[in-house]
Amino acid sequence: MRDVKFLKATSIGEAITFLDEYRGQAQLIAGGTDVLVQLREEEKTISSPLCLVDVFDIMDMRAIQEEGDLIRIGSMVTHTEIAESAFLNQAVPFLSLACSQVGGPQIRNRGTVGGNIVNASPAADSVPVLIALDAMVHLRSNKGKREVPLSAFFVGPYKTSIDEGELLTEITFKRLPEGSKTNFVKVGRRRALSISRMNLAVSMHCDAQGHVDDMRFAAGSVMPRPRRIKEIESLFLGKTATPELLQKAKEEIGEVMVRESGIRKSTIYKKPVIGDITYSAIESLK
Amino acid sequence: MTDYKYIGKRIQRKDAKAKVTGKALYAEDMYFQDMLIGKVLRSAHPHARIKGIDISKAQALPGVVCVLTAKDVQGTNRYGLAVSDQEVLVEKKARYCGDAIASVAAETEEIALEALRLIDVDYEVLPAVSSIEQAFSPESPLVHERLESNVLQKTKVRKGDADKAFLEADIILENTFTTQCVEHAYMERECSVAVCDCDGALTVWEPCQYPVRSRRQIAKALGLKFSQVRVIQSTTGGAFGSKDDITTSIHAAMLSLNTKRPVKYAMEREESIATSSKRHPFRMECKLGATKEGKLVALKADIFGDTGAYSSLGIYVVKKAGLHISGPYEIPNVHVDTYTLYTNNVMSGAFRGFGVPQAHVAIEIQMDILARKIGMSPIDLRLLNCLRAGTTTTATSHCIPHSVGIDQTLEKVKPYYDEWKAEGGLSR
Amino acid sequence: MITIKMRVNGKQVCETIKDNMTLVAFLRDTLRLTGTKKGCGVGECGACTVLVDGLAVDSCLLLAAQVDGKSVTTIEGLGSINQLDPIQEAFVETGGVQCGYCTPGMVMSAKAMLEKNNKPSRDEIKKALSGNLCRCTGYTKIVQAVELAAEKMVQDE
Ligand SMILES: Cc1cc2nc3c(=O)[nH]c(=O)nc-3n(C[C@H](O)[C@H](O)[C@H](O)COP(=O)(O)OP(=O)(O)OC[C@H]3O[C@@H](n4cnc5c(N)ncnc54)[C@H](O)[C@@H]3O)c2cc1C
Ligand code: FES
Ligand code: FES
Numbered sequence: 001m002r003d004v005k006f007l008k009a010t011s012i013g014e015a016i017t018f019l020d021e022y023r024g025q026a027q028l029i030a031g032g033t034d035v036l037v038q039l040r041e042e043e044k045t046i047s048s049p050l051c052l053v054d055v056f057d058i059m060d061m062r063a064i065q066e067e068g069d070l071i072r073i074g075s076m077v078t079h080t081e082i083a084e085s086a087f088l089n090q091a092v093p094f095l096s097l098a099c100s101q102v103g104g105p106q107i108r109n110r111g112t113v114g115g116n117i118v119n120a121s122p123a124a125d126s127v128p129v130l131i132a133l134d135a136m137v138h139l140r141s142n143k144g145k146r147e148v149p150l151s152a153f154f155v156g157p158y159k160t161s162i163d164e165g166e167l168l169t170e171i172t173f174k175r176l177p178e179g180s181k182t183n184f185v186k187v188g189r190r191r192a193l194s195i196s197r198m199n200l201a202v203s204m205h206c207d208a209q210g211h212v213d214d215m216r217f218a219a220g221s222v223m224p225r226p227r228r229i230k231e232i233e234s235l236f237l238g239k240t241a242t243p244e245l246l247q248k249a250k251e252e253i254g255e256v257m258v259r260e261s262g263i264r265k266s267t268i269y270k271k272p273v274i275g276d277i278t279y280s281a282i283e284s285l286k
Numbered sequence: 287m288t289d290y291k292y293i294g295k296r297i298q299r300k301d302a303k304a305k306v307t308g309k310a311l312y313a314e315d316m317y318f319q320d321m322l323i324g325k326v327l328r329s330a331h332p333h334a335r336i337k338g339i340d341i342s343k344a345q346a347l348p349g350v351v352c353v354l355t356a357k358d359v360q361g362t363n364r365y366g367l368a369v370s371d372q373e374v375l376v377e378k379k380a381r382y383c384g385d386a387i388a389s390v391a392a393e394t395e396e397i398a399l400e401a402l403r404l405i406d407v408d409y410e411v412l413p414a415v416s417s418i419e420q421a422f423s424p425e426s427p428l429v430h431e432r433l434e435s436n437v438l439q440k441t442k443v444r445k446g447d448a449d450k451a452f453l454e455a456d457i458i459l460e461n462t463f464t465t466q467c468v469e470h471a472y473m474e475r476e477c478s479v480a481v482c483d484c485d486g487a488l489t490v491w492e493p494c495q496y497p498v499r500s501r502r503q504i505a506k507a508l509g510l511k512f513s514q515v516r517v518i519q520s521t522t523g524g525a526f527g528s529k530d531d532i533t534t535s536i537h538a539a540m541l542s543l544n545t546k547r548p549v550k551y552a553m554e555r556e557e558s559i560a561t562s563s564k565r566h567p568f569r570m571e572c573k574l575g576a577t578k579e580g581k582l583v584a585l586k587a588d589i590f591g592d593t594g595a596y597s598s599l600g601i602y603v604v605k606k607a608g609l610h611i612s613g614p615y616e617i618p619n620v621h622v623d624t625y626t627l628y629t630n631n632v633m634s635g636a637f638r639g640f641g642v643p644q645a646h647v648a649i650e651i652q653m654d655i656l657a658r659k660i661g662m663s664p665i666d667l668r669l670l671n672c673l674r675a676g677t678t679t680t681a682t683s684h685c686i687p688h689s690v691g692i693d694q695t696l697e698k699v700k701p702y703y704d705e706w707k708a709e710g711g712l713s714r
Numbered sequence: 715m716i717t718i719k720m721r722v723n724g725k726q727v728c729e730t731i732k733d734n735m736t737l738v739a740f741l742r743d744t745l746r747l748t749g750t751k752k753g754c755g756v757g758e759c760g761a762c763t764v765l766v767d768g769l770a771v772d773s774c775l776l777l778a779a780q781v782d783g784k785s786v787t788t789i790e791g792l793g794s795i796n797q798l799d800p801i802q803e804a805f806v807e808t809g810g811v812q813c814g815y816c817t818p819g820m821v822m823s824a825k826a827m828l829e830k831n832n833k834p835s836r837d838e839i840k841k842a843l844s845g846n847l848c849r850c851t852g853y854t855k856i857v858q859a860v861e862l863a864a865e866k867m868v869q870d871e
Contacts, residue, residue: 001396006716006733006779029780036775037756039734052733054780080769104845105823107757109769110776192844193758298806305814306802306821308749308789315748473753473761473815473849523751523815524849555754 002042005051012140012169015055019165020142022051028167030056030076031110033103034119056112061169064088069175075114075168079126080105082113091175092133094182094201098125101186104193114168117150120158121195122221128201129184131226132216133173141166154225177214180205181285185277196221197266198274204236204285212236217282219253222274223260231256232278246283250275301521313477313491313520314552321479322351322391324534324541324551325398327405328560329380329387332630333414333427336379339388340406347404349397352544354389359540361509365532367499367635369438369597371430374507374536379412381429381595382630384561391541391549414630418569418590421627429595429628438593438626439601443608445680446619448575451584455575459655463572463648467592468565470637474523476533476562477552480542487514488542492535493522503532504539515539527636531563531598563598563635566591568607568644574652580660580667584619585680587611587648591634591641593626598635600626607641612680613649614692615671620680663707665700669693718782722747723791731778738762740778741788749789749818753847760846763819764788770826772845789818792825800866801825801859810859812850819846824860832867834860 007022009015019026029035029052039050055061061074064085071091073082082088083100102108102116102125116126117137127150135150142165150171153160162168176182182203188194198221205214215233218226232249239245254271264270304310341353356363356377363377364370376385388405392398415426421436429436452458478492488510494500497517505515522529538551553561568591575584589607593600608624657664672692678685719728722745729744738755741747741764753761755774762773765787793799798806801824811817820843827834827842834842839860840853848856 001734001736003732004734004777006777008779008782029777032777032780033757033775036736036777040755052777056780103757104760105826105842106760106763106770106772106775106845109766109771296809299809299811301814302806302811303795303798303802305811305817306789306798306805307793307795308747308818309795310814311748312751312815314752315742317743317746471849473759473813473847474751475753522813524813526849555756 002039002050004039005049006054007051008054009058012058012060012167015053015058015167016140016142016165018051018053019167022053023165025049026051026053028052028118029054030112030115031078032056033107033111034115055167061114070172071175072170072172073113074170075117076112079103079108079111079113079116082126083108092129092182094184094203095126095129095133097182098129098184098186098199098201101125101184107193113171117153117171118160118162118168120154120160122157122226123196123199124220125184125186125196125199127226128199128218128220130171130173131218131228132201132203133176134228135171135173137168138170138172139166140169151225151227156224176203177205180214183281183284185281187273187277198222198270198277200274200277200281202281202285204241204282206240210240211238212241213238219274222253222257222270229253229256236282241282241286246279249282250279253278305521310521312474312523313479313493314475314550316479316491316520316550318479318481318548321548321550322393322541322545323395323398324389324391324538324549325395325402326386326537326551326557327388327390327402327407328557329376329383329385330407331380331409331411331414332383332416333412333429334380334409335412336376336387336407337410338408340408341388343404343406344390344401347392347397347401349393350401351391351393351547352541353401353405354540354544355387358544359508361505361507363507365503365507365536366597367531367599368601372532372596374540380409382632384632385595386537389537389541391545391547415628416630418567418592418627418629421592421629429630433628436628438597438628439605439624441605441608441624443620443622443624443680445617445683446584448584448586448619448621451619452573452575452586455583456578457576457656457659459572459574459652459659461572461648461652461655463568463570463651465568465644465647467567467632467634468637469559470524470526470528470562470564471559472524472526472528475553475555475558476529477550478534478538479548479550480535480538481548482542482546484546486510486543487516488539489516489518490535490539491518491520492533492538493525493529494519494535495522495525495527495530500532500535504536507536508540508543526638527640528563530636531633533562560632563633564594565637566593566600566603566634566641566644568592570611570644570648572611572648572652574656576656576660578660580656580662580670582615582617582671584621585612585617586621587623589622589624589645591624591626591644592629592631594629594631594633596633597626598633599640600634603634603636603641605641607645609680610642611645611649613646613653614673614690615649615653615668616673616677617671617680663703665696665703669696672696716779718779720781720783721785723787733777733779735778737764737773737776737778737781737786741773741786747788747790751815751818753815758847759816759819760823761816761819763822763846765822765826768826768829770823770845787822787825789821792821799825800870801828801863804863804866805856805859808855808859808862810851810856816846816848816850820848820856824863828860828864828867832864834864836861
């Protein structure tokens with residue numbers, strides 16, 4: 001285990017002050033479910049000082065709120081809290097569903113949505129849903145505030161555009177059109193406590209004639225940077241989700257994956273599987 | 287049914303209450319005054335000559351009490367369950383990535399780990415033997431120079447005349463099966479605590495399967511009298527065969543002898559997986575002959591088991607597979623050769639089933655293929671050929687007078703199987 | 715070094731420790747509460763499960779300092795050998811204990827769930843235990859033990 005200096009921040013202001021004071025050595029820690037694993041790995045190599053700033057208990061970053069048609073989730077809200085929130089289960093069921101499938105209960109009780117985002121694993125389960133929702137991330141530092149679309153926040157696997165000294169305080173997104181149907185599907189190596197090999201989030205809304213008028217689709221672990229997959233969405237807009245369209249989506253998603261990630265050893269497995277889960281996830285929305 | 291005292295009754299484990307309350311003492315739960323923490327440096331290469339080890343920086347680290355290498359071993363420095371082919375600390379060359387090169391005892395775990403980082407090993411990396419095929423290749427190096435090849439054992443099993451019987455078979459299946467290395471993954475990581483008293487007698491607590499055998503190996507390897515070593519099996523958090531091998535005890539013992547202080551050596555999970563013995567990876571080349579009615583007439587098989595860098599129980603595990611490759615079936619003509627091979631892979635040893643699960647992969651898949659070929663129900667095919675009271679076993683040709691359960695078991699399963707099949711079976 | 719205070723099994727403790735000490739190491743090495751086990755150290759096995767403010771967490775994935783000011787319950791905080799907690803009793807009676815290494819973690823995960831839900835379905839039990847591995851039992855008897863524990867706890871009320 002790497003040597004650290006531990007500081008507990010009790011407010012956003014205090015956290016920012018710590019980040020400033022220990023610039024170059026500071027790292028934020030939320031639930032610690034990613035950080036602890038990394039610290040343990042680093043044991044063998046690094047001996048430079050590291051200052052951990054614990055932000056888990058900052059109450060201002062722990063709330064789930066509704067403001068008109070805007071939903072705000074504090075970055076320190078845990079996966080358990082999102083999975084169990086009656087409000088979120090009703091408003092954005094696929095977000096609750098995704099968070100309910102992160103790790104096991106012990107991981108969900110500590111792991112936060114903010115940590116999930118900033119860790120920026122391509123397999124992060126909350127991310128495809130938040131991408132589908134066009135979520136914004138809110139950042140604070142001693143220079144002030146900034147707001148970034150989540151899709152622009154990721155610059156590559158395990159890399160975000162967060163600055164040293166910046167704190168992710170909350171995530172916001174607009175409510176889905178009333179009556180939207182959503183789903184989240186995850187494929188891992190086993191059913192419980194497994195990292196997604198692939199995951200996807202989908203939301204669909206149909207007008208009175210049964211034609212799709214709002215469609216959101218995002219997938220994890222199949223492209224270098226997560227984004228809404230317009231290639232799939234546009235197939236459905238203005239139409240009804242017929243088996244022929246589903247079949248088309250199934251083929252298209254594989255093509256998109258290969259185009260962006262190239263052919264890899266896993267492609268032979270991933271291509272048919274991402275196709276199948278795309279088909280069944282969208283089919284389940286009817 | 288007879289009213290037995292235990293059979294058919296729910297018996298409460300004697301230690302269940304201690305375990306549910308967290309009071310049961312596993313080795314890692316033991317603490318002694320002045321106890322040191324032991325750690326072991328493992329080889330960075332699967333096959334490498336050790337040209338030199340510089341421990342001076344590690345020794346100089348405050349809090350390090352001793353750093354040991356092969357030259358500090360007072361006894362034979364050899365141990366092993368079937369063959370004494372393992373070294374407590376390797377002297378000339380490392381034979382797999384888990385080989386122990388040096389050990390450290392320090393005041394804290396952190397210091398012990400830091401000391402390992404400060405040990406400089408000068409390796410001359412050698413080409414490694416990493417598969418069964420390579421083990422046989424004349425170009426491959428020898429894993430153990432005491433042998434002329436990498437074949438550790440070869441055993442023949444013969445019954446009747448297989449070659450002749452194949453001539454009369456209506457159907458012959460020839461297939462090759464491979465199975466992989468499997469980790470036991472017991473929940474308790476390996477850990478031992480050794481305490482050395484003032485007259486040099488050792489007490490070692492370890493989770494194990496066979497304390498007397500550990501005791502014998504520790505004494506001989508470290509140059510102690512049998513009477514100077516006491517091994518106590520601590521509550522064991524799962525073993526499944528792998529804790530039959532010496533794991534941490536020999537290092538804890540040696541460190542305690544050299545420091546005259548209690549030493550605890552616990553592996554982290556990574557070290558446990560890298561060093562503990564595994565289920566043998568197998569390659570089985572099989573030929574099965576039958577009549578068109580499904581009666582088995584002959585079996586021929588070459589079985590190769592990769593025992594890794596050291597034998598452990600690999601001699602017997604692979605041999606046993608040869609005795610079981612005919613499955614629970616009566617086959618009049620059998621011709622089997624088994625080979626245990628040394629490679630530079632992690633050591634394989636005992637694991638639940640002891641070579642039999644691998645053999646059953648081969649024979650049972652062959653039976654299913656045969657059933658499909660002749661259009662017979664796989665259950666009926668098995669019922670036609672299975673051992674029954676009065677038949678003889680393949681390997682030992684023992685007549686089994688009673689107590690063969692497979693026919694009755696299959697008869698009981700049959701209606702369920704038939705129903706499942708009628709409903710569409712696999713294609714359902 | 716850092717000084718931390720917390721309630722452990724109802725008792726206030728205050729210790730000065732290294733900042734990077736994990737909660738599992740703190741409980742075992744400092745407080746000598748060795749009932750909590752470390753199977754992997756990386757959140758995969760659940761053997762180290764304890765309750766922090768009533769929630770099940772992996773004590774290997776937390777620094778002791780992160781728990782400063784909170785309340786921790788370990789297996790030692792449930793019953794004792796002479797007076798088992800209903801969950802512990804159920805594990806003993808059902809045969810949900812073999813080597814026992816996973817048991818404290820399993821019991822703590824069960825405890826966390828049963829405190830919130832005393833009539834769990836089999837699926838809810840499986841979900842509550844999904845962060846805990848057992849290599850001996852095959853889980854069937856463990857799930858049965860939790861079912862029995864739920865019955866016992868309802869009866870006790
Ligand atoms: C056994 C196991 C299973 C897991 N399974 C899954 C799974 O199924 N799906 C999944 O998506 N993830 C999984 N994870 C990963 C992890 O649990 C999640 O990513 C979790 O959401 C991380 O949150 P945290 O609060 O623990 O983050 P931490 O570990 O505390 O932090 C993660 C990163 O975020 C940074 N950070 C934290 N808070 C802030 C902030 N407020 N502002 C800026 N930066 C911040 C930290 O500096 C760090 O770089 C698993 C992890 C383990 C150990
Ligand atoms: S030791 Fe904590 S989860 Fe395995
Ligand atoms: S009883 Fe041995 S691991 Fe569960």
